[in-house]
Amino acid sequence: MQQATSSSNATSSSNATSSSNATSSSNATSSSNATSSSNATSSDSQKVQVSIVSGASTLTDTAYNPNPVEITIGQTVVWTNDDAAFHTVTSGQVGAADVGKEFDSGLTGPTALTSKGKTFEHTFEVAGEYPYFCTLHPGMVGTVVVS
Numbered sequence: 001m002q003q004a005t006s007s008s009n010a011t012s013s014s015n016a017t018s019s020s021n022a023t024s025s026s027n028a029t030s031s032s033n034a035t036s037s038s039n040a041t042s043s044d045s046q047k048v049q050v051s052i053v054s055g056a057s058t059l060t061d062t063a064y065n066p067n068p069v070e071i072t073i074g075q076t077v078v079w080t081n082d083d084a085a086f087h088t089v090t091s092g093q094v095g096a097a098d099v100g101k102e103f104d105s106g107l108t109g110p111t112a113l114t115s116k117g118k119t120f121e122h123t124f125e126v127a128g129e130y131p132y133f134c135t136l137h138p139g140m141v142g143t144v145v146v147s
């Protein structure tokens with residue numbers, strides 16, 4: 001999580017983190033509704049929003065916000081791409097054998113976070129710590145903590 005790759009942090013682009021947060025929550029709500037029609041029974045309180053912040057490509061553990069995101073069993077994390085670039089939300093640690101086994105927004109298909117406003121969600125049913133990263137920018141790392 002706190003990786004040695006903090007050199008890119010010197011760019012101070014982390015300032016973009018806070019500003020993008022203000023807009024992401026409302027955007028995520030409406031856009032996620034479009035994709036979650038099958039989950040209509042789950043209330044919004046069961047959904048926790050995480051933003052892929054503007055400029056995320058050059059960030060590390062601040063690319064996903066909040067990070068770590070702490071939820072309870074049964075809650076759903078909704079990631080929204082608030083950046084202009086294409087990103088992924090892919091479970092596991094860079095180079096591990098189990099990459100993408102738990103969840104993966106992917107590079108193609110309806111859940112791919114190809115552009116701004118796209119969302120991906122995953123419901124966590126088992127307690128634990130779930131590291132994830134962006135396969136396109138492996139410096140981007142985050143963790144979901146389920147308890």
Ligand SMILES: [Cu+2]
Binds near residue numbers: 140
């Ligand atoms: Cu990325």
